[in-house]
Amino acid sequence: MATTPLPPAAGNPSFDPAAVGLPPPPGTDMTGICFRDPLWLSSFPLDRTYVFDYFVLSPFYDWTCNNEQLRSRSIHPLDLSHLSKMTGIEYMLSEVLEPHLFVIRKQKRDGPEKVTPMLTYYVLDGSIYQAPQLCNVFSARIGRAIYHISKAFTLAASKLEKIGYADSENDSASTEPKIEKEAIDIRELKRIDHILASLHRKLPPAPPPPPFPEGYTPPASEAEKGPEDQQSSEAQLASADPIIDQGPSKRMKFQ
Incomplete structure (x- = not known):
């Protein structure tokens, strides 16, 4: 040796x-x-x-x-x-x-x-x-990771500032181009109505509603109510409203 x-x-x-x-x-x-x-x-x-x-x-x-x-x-x-x-x-x-x-x-x-x-x-x-010792390795790796994360956040913040600056410039511009973009095309609107109408004609008619269960009485609509029922309902509403009962001349005046 x-x-x-x-x-x-x-x-x-x-x-x-x-x-x-x-x-x-x-x-x-x-x-x-x-x-x-x-x-x-x-x-x-x-x-x-x-x-x-x-x-x-x-x-x-x-x-x-x-x-x-x-x-x-x-x-x-x-x-x-x-x-x-x-x-x-x-x-x-x-x-x-x-x-x-x-x-x-x-x-x-x-x-x-x-x-x-x-x-x-x-x-x-x-x-x-x-x-190197294990603690030094962990410290170096964590420090490097924190540096890259901080750099990424700084870069993202700078890009967001540029986007906000561009949006403010667009908002401050004249509204004439926006009016032109928002104008409605009548021919396109008629074309869409024609397409919807043709689709509606091709669809089958709606099925009848299902029957009500036994013992159930559907509420009467306004058209089915008689004139006497309408007058009684209006009288009930009128009696329930104190302002209508008093009339405009009997209302309290607040100074």
Whole structure:
């Protein structure tokens, strides 16, 4: 297994943290940077055996992790049989699609079966990136959606303003063209009457109304009522109206 040069020991007085490229303080966002070493890629194959040695060269690597202790003892840094017996920060190779994609997870181990994921990195065609956290992804997607929705409402409002401006111009124009449009064409009207009359002649006569049920007496119409009935009804209406009884001269006058 090819290994990269190891940094000086931490107990050495000449140990310089800046020289070995210690990771930035916790909380530093490194999703905007990318690492790629064409010289290493041209010298070694990129597979599950050598990908961690390539990841060590990147600024994402934490030199205080458990994997580095295994490398110093000439043990493969991803050997789970040794990592499970240790506690602290470690890196694991979670997914592999050789030779294009490798996913490396940074996690904190508190026991053989107890680990807490921290960050995720991926090597895509030789370039190493830090994957954004899920909350940042949701925030970016929601912000982009709100931006497009706001832009759509602004565009719709501007078009509605143009439509309202055009309607106001049409309302302020002279009404002479409207009178010409609303003029009735006599010839067209006669033509429609002729068509309706021809259709009426072609239709069969209306069927007689159904008979009334037994015991039902239909109300008499005004024409069937006799003159005596009409006079009695008029007398009842007249007696019911106090204004008619009093007459115009007997109405109350309001000052």
